[in-house]
Amino acid sequence: MTIETVRMKTADGGCIKGEIHLHQAPAATVVVHGATGVPMGYYRKFAAWLGNHHQCHVLIYAYRDSDLKAPQKLRASRVSMSDWGVDDQTAALEYMLGNYPHLPLHTIGHSLGGMCLPFHEQANRVATHTAVNAGPAYWKDHPLWFMPQVIMFWFLLGPLATRLFGYFPGKLIGLKSDLPANVYWQWRRWCTNPSFYEVDWGKKINRPEPGRIAVPVHLVSTSDDHMIPPFKVQQLARYFPDALTSYTCIEPTYLGLKEVGHIGIFSSRNRDIWPILAKQVSNSIRKFPLTKGQNRSRFQPIRNM
Numbered sequence: 001m002t003i004e005t006v007r008m009k010t011a012d013g014g015c016i017k018g019e020i021h022l023h024q025a026p027a028a029t030v031v032v033h034g035a036t037g038v039p040m041g042y043y044r045k046f047a048a049w050l051g052n053h054h055q056c057h058v059l060i061y062a063y064r065d066s067d068l069k070a071p072q073k074l075r076a077s078r079v080s081m082s083d084w085g086v087d088d089q090t091a092a093l094e095y096m097l098g099n100y101p102h103l104p105l106h107t108i109g110h111s112l113g114g115m116c117l118p119f120h121e122q123a124n125r126v127a128t129h130t131a132v133n134a135g136p137a138y139w140k141d142h143p144l145w146f147m148p149q150v151i152m153f154w155f156l157l158g159p160l161a162t163r164l165f166g167y168f169p170g171k172l173i174g175l176k177s178d179l180p181a182n183v184y185w186q187w188r189r190w191c192t193n194p195s196f197y198e199v200d201w202g203k204k205i206n207r208p209e210p211g212r213i214a215v216p217v218h219l220v221s222t223s224d225d226h227m228i229p230p231f232k233v234q235q236l237a238r239y240f241p242d243a244l245t246s247y248t249c250i251e252p253t254y255l256g257l258k259e260v261g262h263i264g265i266f267s268s269r270n271r272d273i274w275p276i277l278a279k280q281v282s283n284s285i286r287k288f289p290l291t292k293g294q295n296r297s298r299f300q301p302i303r304n305m
Helices: 040-054 071-076 081-099 144-155 157-165 181-191 196-200 230-239 268-277 279-284
Strands: 002-009 015-022 028-033 056-062 105-110 126-132 216-222 244-250 298-301
Touching: 002 056, 002 081, 015 040, 015 081, 028 040, 028 081, 028 279, 040 056, 040 268, 040 279, 056 081, 081 105, 081 181, 081 196, 105 279, 126 279, 144 157, 157 181, 181 196, 216 230, 216 279, 230 244, 244 268, 268 279
Parallel strands: 028 056, 028 105, 105 126, 126 216, 216 244
Antiparallel strands: 002 015, 015 056, 244 298
16 A cells, blocks of 8 residues: 545635555455544554555545644634534535546545535545444434533633634643634534524535435444444434445454544554445445454344434
8 A cells, every 4th residue: 555645626716635545456445534633643554554454545634724733723713513514515526526436436534524425515426434433423322321421511611712722722621623613603503503504504615415425324332432322323324315225333342442433443453444444435446344353243224313
């Protein structure tokens, strides 16, 4: 595998940075859409493993202004969460479609990265989509023991710190990155509204076209994810009404893992889970059988949710 650094233009004139893990004889391409506040480098080992084991080119990238470190640049940023989910994800998708039109394209999205495919104009050209720990989060739907942190994040410390700093200081409260203020405020609006991102449809973002997606969509949750609990991941199916949707809940203890949570699923220490995330890619090129780990996960088809 070799790695090529790329820059991709968004429809509104922005630019995002990424890297493609290139296979010598690719049978497919994959775009990995990341989660909010998670650096591109976090997905690097997964991309290398995916490319090597499943014979594909793999693109990972950073959302605009998600890797800023200077406070003055963070304060100056005007990007929003919908910019990341719609414009940036679309740019990554179209870059791979444009450069490798002869290869089938698969998408694997983590959290925010798994929720926005219905907004992408060329979503109908995606062969399969895997949404990992992604769902319409709502602040009242978290476990009771986690509620003090939720209240601090959305109603106390989070808003106060964002107003004080002029950006969301995520690193100070345990996230992997600081976030532009508009990202935090839109994220907050979605997660404190029972309709989630539908609150911005036709306003901050265009209405999605879910009919574009009539391909296999695999929803994957981890049983110990308290940020997007498994039942919220299952609810994501309603945004893919015409897709062939399936659901897998991963029990970490079944795989000999102590914990996985919301973010840890892409960590190299949990690489025994990765074949589950790659199942649709491997099935589509009919090369790699299911692993023992996959057989031990819970699998349940979803229809008309």
